Amino acid sequence: MSDCIWIHYARPRPHWYGLNATAKQAKQANWQAVAAASLQQGGTCLGTYHVRGQHDFETVELWRFPSAEAAFAHWSGLMAAGYGECNAFANNIGLASGAPP
């Protein structure tokens, strides 16, 4: 097992804004279920931050995972739940260096 940081930038795709509130909530509930499962399996969400003022994306979300495979499983679950159809994104993975801060 190795400590990984996973960095996720996102913004809604244009057609997201055309969905009604019920449809949005249903999709968000599915994505929240994926996140809950990842938390259950050892992932840690460090938070979601708003970056639209100085970035191409709207939010950045930070997670720690016990392995690269766990990060992939989290993301793969989101994509299978239609997350990428509603959000443009850019992701990154990093392995803890072990160096002191």
Place this chain on the structure above:
Amino acid sequence: MTLLTEATDVFAAADTTGRCIVAFLAKRQPVLPGAFGAGERAAIASVLRSLQAEDWRLSVRAMFDPQGAGEPTAFDTGFAHAVDVAGAFEAPSLSAALAGTIRLEQAGWSRRFATEWLLGPREFATVGGTGDAAAHEWGFVALWEWNDAWAAATGPQRREYDAECDVAFAGDVALDISIAGRHRLDWASSWHHIGIWEAPSIAAVDAAMRGHEHAADFKFTTSRHFIGRRRPLADLIAMDRGTA
């Protein structure tokens, strides 16, 4: 693993589940005297030998022919791109891939190149061309993302699009292009996929691109392409900046 998009007539889902591409887009850095030399080159070669022993494939060629591929190779792209070297390895797992990039960087790779590493699992198996692919010395690297138009399309619209693109991919194979399958990058990149070809000539790649344009491939994707000539990786590492 759930595929991002479904298998097609040309592309079959891979049976090498878990193998992970380690693609690299590398730009040579100005090297100060003493910062990179024979010691670093030997250290990188040593890491590559270790990776080979750990069941890595150290070239695109090795994805087609793991036993007969020979020395590590990559594509010399500097004549056409800001990137000097493009290439790809294949690691036995995601964790091995990520750790391997750091081993190479620490051995001296990072002193030589500024590198964008692209990692992700294999989705589709290799598709051989019609001729002797080992003799092909041109490489073509395609990165793409499914764009907003694809995201807003219906399932039937996407399947119709896949069928149209499959005609173009069959045309690529008929041009004696070999396709190293498809790998998924989206978990750790803004790109969703990478596809790498071995081609007999730049003209073949150009003809293939015309086929993809005819099939409206790019209406649903935003893509970036690199073309380069296959060379031993050791030579590409040793080359001075700006020399042929």
